């Protein structure tokens with residue numbers, strides 16, 4: 392799963408990209424004239440993984456992750472810049488909204504920028520819909536084909552929504568309709584997270600700023616949050632007690648980027664199941680509602696193919712038992728589930744499988 396960073400030029404996208412992925416791509420106050428695309432992997436902090444690690448002392452610990460793609464800034468009216476394959480294929484958008492002061496860029500206005508970006512997404516989708524409708528009408532004019540008529544009617548409906556400024560993510564669609572539209576990779580259909588990039592002096596105000604913007608951001612599959620990217624970069628450079636002291640000075644319980652990572656993960660519709668053992672403790676990302684057999688396939692395609700049963704237990708029970716599976720079994724807390732069982736967030740799974748040689 393992949394999240395795409397969007398936002399006006401110089402809003403702090405690359406700074407945030409570095410924070411999310413632990414990269415160190417150069418950021419610049421002034422335009423370098425280069426439109427670069429960066430991709431990286433973000434690791435999702437999960438205290439449960441830390442606890443499981445302390446229980447099992449594995450050789451290796453692996454956190455859940457997702458991909459991040461960072462593009463050049465998109466100025467108002469320049470939505471052509473959104474036409475990158477990597478970006479069209481993103482599963483969700485992370486919109487970096489500048490709220491820090493910068494003389495060269497003028498006064499910050501997060502409300503305006505959120506509105507402008509939403510409009511660019513709507514207009515980009517509207518162009519696609521209009522182009523497709525023209526073709527469909529021409530084809531239907533020659534010969535009436537049922538699937539084309541169905542598609543036209545659906546596009547006419549969503550066009551009306553887009554024209555009244557309703558993003559596609561707010562549209563109620565049947566599974567069939569959803570499937571029909573998927574190929575278009577509509578931008579306003581992607582879940583979006585508007586993240587306000589605050590001035591370092593304003594972080595005590597973070598929650599208030601976000602609350603003030605609630606009415607602006609359309610609610611469906613839309614989140615709002617804040618970060619102060621530059622100060623977070625400083626926090627990330629510190630370790631242990633030094634970091635704790637610095638956070639305490641700022642009035643933060645943890646680096647804000649940790650919260651952002653978890654929120655991105657949730658926005659992508661991902662949850663984690665765990666596998667544990669002496670070799671590895673690992674969190675595996677799966678879309679919410681994934682069947683046990685498909686979850687097994689995330690670990691290895693052979694395990695999905697030869698799937699017999701999943702031994703499943705809750706995270707809390709395992710921690711309460713100090714990691715002793717024998718105790719869980721004795722208490723009847725180790726369940727055997729079939730391939731259609733829906734794996735839930737935080738469950739520990741052990742797959743039984745058999746692959747014919």
Ligand SMILES: Nc1nc2c(ncn2[C@@H]2O[C@H](COP(=O)(O)OP(=O)(O)OP(=O)(O)O)[C@@H](O)[C@H]2O)c(=O)[nH]1
Nearest residue numbers: 400401402403404405406418419420464491620621
């Ligand atoms: N004061 C302040 N400056 C910031 C903050 N975040 C980013 N900046 C600065 O803004 C400038 C641009 O940051 P980038 O991360 O390169 O912004 P960008 O959105 O990737 O820019 P483009 O890719 O050129 O559109 C840099 O000089 C950053 O140091 C912040 O939270 N506070």
Ligand SMILES: [Mg+2]
Nearest residue numbers: 404405462463
């Ligand atoms: Mg950049």
